[in-house]
Amino acid sequence: MYKNILLLIAVFVMAGCSAKKEECKVRDKSDFGQLFTKDDIFHNSLINTQKAQLIASFETKALLTATYLNPVFEERNCKKRFLNKMQDAEYFFIGVYIQNSEKHKFNTKGYSLTLNGLAPIEVIELENDDPLRYEMPMVDNWSTYYKVKFKKSPTNDFTLIFENDRFGKDILNYSKGEKPLFESLVGSNK
Secondary structure, three states: OHHHHHHHHHHHHHHHHOOEEEEOOEEEEOHHHHOOOOOHHHHHHHHOEEEEEEEEOOEEEEEEEEEEOHHHHOOOOOOOOOOOOOOOOEEEEEEEEEOOOOOOOOOOOOEEEEEOOEOOOEEEEOOOOOHHHHHOOOOOOOOEEEEEEEOOOOOOEEEEEEEEOOOEEEEEEEEOOOOOHHHHHHOOOO
16 A cells, blocks of 8 residues: 555656756756756767877877867757857867866967868857856866867868877868768667
């Protein structure tokens, strides 16, 4: 008898905790409901994230993680939540860690970042509590994070190059309009 009552109470609690509200065609779920749903922003961000390393003497001298933001936010159609559709340029979420450096800046000490050979138009250093940091994958406490804007690429394929005059360069290849290689191999599970 007591087991049945406890089971019934547990069912009511779970049903009450999983109430959903829909705003801007995005379903907001309760904390309980979020345990069982896929986070589309995180999933799309992870698919569009690549890592670059500059190595010398078998040691990583600099590490860069780059998330191509345009495909992540292109499907958003809510004017209240997403004012910038990111269609005017190529946007990246960049995380930089440089060994033996207090401030990890990719545009100092001989480091540079280019897209198809062009320097960024705008570089914004993100605060520790910036909402974009909470939505992106591969975020850690020891890197410095930036939102970087490049000129719109006229081609579908482009290269992001992270280089240093002493440690060489690493090239990240991106493509717009097509699914990334990882997603095409695994499938999207939608």
